[in-house]
Amino acid sequence: MVMATKNILVTGGAGYIGSHTVLQLLLGGFKAVVVDNLDNSSEIAIQRVKELAGEYGNNLRFHKVDLRDKPALEQLFASTPFDAVIHFAGLKAVGESVQKPLLYYNNNIIGTITLLEVMAAHGCKKLVFSSSATVYGWPKEVPCTEEFPLSATNPYGRTKLFIEEIFRDIYRSDSEWKIILLRYFNPVGAHSSGYIGEDPHGIPNNLMPFVQQVAVGRRPALTVFGNDYNTVDGTGVRDYIHVIDLADGHIAALCKLNDSIGCEVYNLGTGKGTSVLEMVAAFEKASGKKIPLVMAGRRPGDCEIVYASTEKAERELDWKAKYGIDEMCRDQWNWASKNPYGYEAQDSSK
Ligand code: NAD
Ligand code: UDP
Numbered sequence: 001m002v003m004a005t006k007n008i009l010v011t012g013g014a015g016y017i018g019s020h021t022v023l024q025l026l027l028g029g030f031k032a033v034v035v036d037n038l039d040n041s042s043e044i045a046i047q048r049v050k051e052l053a054g055e056y057g058n059n060l061r062f063h064k065v066d067l068r069d070k071p072a073l074e075q076l077f078a079s080t081p082f083d084a085v086i087h088f089a090g091l092k093a094v095g096e097s098v099q100k101p102l103l104y105y106n107n108n109i110i111g112t113i114t115l116l117e118v119m120a121a122h123g124c125k126k127l128v129f130s131s132s133a134t135v136y137g138w139p140k141e142v143p144c145t146e147e148f149p150l151s152a153t154n155p156y157g158r159t160k161l162f163i164e165e166i167f168r169d170i171y172r173s174d175s176e177w178k179i180i181l182l183r184y185f186n187p188v189g190a191h192s193s194g195y196i197g198e199d200p201h202g203i204p205n206n207l208m209p210f211v212q213q214v215a216v217g218r219r220p221a222l223t224v225f226g227n228d229y230n231t232v233d234g235t236g237v238r239d240y241i242h243v244i245d246l247a248d249g250h251i252a253a254l255c256k257l258n259d260s261i262g263c264e265v266y267n268l269g270t271g272k273g274t275s276v277l278e279m280v281a282a283f284e285k286a287s288g289k290k291i292p293l294v295m296a297g298r299r300p301g302d303c304e305i306v307y308a309s310t311e312k313a314e315r316e317l318d319w320k321a322k323y324g325i326d327e328m329c330r331d332q333w334n335w336a337s338k339n340p341y342g343y344e345a346q347d348s349s350k
Contacts, residue, residue: 009085015088023052081124086127212333215289218341
């Protein structure tokens, strides 16, 4: 591994994608320092990552810090030289962002600006950022390539769009920055141990966490948002990607930061589209559970079909997703059946 002894700051590293990425970082020989305010996560995820990493677990540190707490970030950067930052921290619930736009602009944008100011002050100018396929809006055609026009249909998406623009401006102003913007498609699944996985607080917004809660009896049925789309079975089509493939995409991006790169953007997806009903069928097969369905109207702001062009990431990051939907559902169910109430049962602070 090229960056074997590098020290990486991971914001939002206790969350779903962050915790899986931290594990892959540790197993790859990196040191990781996680900052997270635990707004949508549990410290138990950090403990479990440490255990899963075995002898590498000692290379993980955790600080309960809000990114907007500049003095706390300053202190951290003053005490630890970081080679690069992976920036996951942010709020991500589309519906909530429509209700509370200022909360989203404050948390996601002020958090990012504070991080960038502290990084610049300490000469740390390498960063990988969690962007999203949401910046393609309702794409006119598929697969989505990185050159597609960008738009946003809700405040959450606008925070991603604005932050991407902020990064492009920063690079234009100072070419020492090396920035990779990763546009995730739909991350699902969990680590194959079933020991870490997605555990959203409140009612899940995304398809698979909801399906998982129906399967374990926490909710009676899945509401399918729209069955009149122009797709294979009328339901929305997305590009689901196994969270471990996604995590590995971050390691590939970190390695790429060593090259002569400026501010680059890459899609992380599989390049394959799957409908809601196809995903439910794959989950039923993997779990042996029946998922009762309630057909409902389209969810406002939803698009019909979104899937990625993966060519650029394959070519330039030398990365390609390995897992298909059967493995995604197998691992999602393994996590769900072992932790039907997520980390909560073990987390006395909640
Ligand atoms: P998550 O909610 O599980 O993780 C985000 C973490 O950030 C949480 O642990 C939360 O407590 C933390 N956080 C939020 N605001 C913070 C702040 N101000 N200071 C410190 N910590 C803070 O979400 P995730 O699914 O792991 O997503 C990670 C990133 O990827 C987010 O930026 C999200 O917008 C982006 N993304 C996610 C998806 C998806 O479907 N999961 C898709 C595209 C992009
Ligand atoms: N979806 C659904 N019921 C739910 C959640 C999602 O039918 O409870 C559908 C949604 O309309 C979309 C697909 O599942 O077609 C993926 O939705 P998700 O919110 O996970 O991802 P996004 O729409 O942000 O890509």
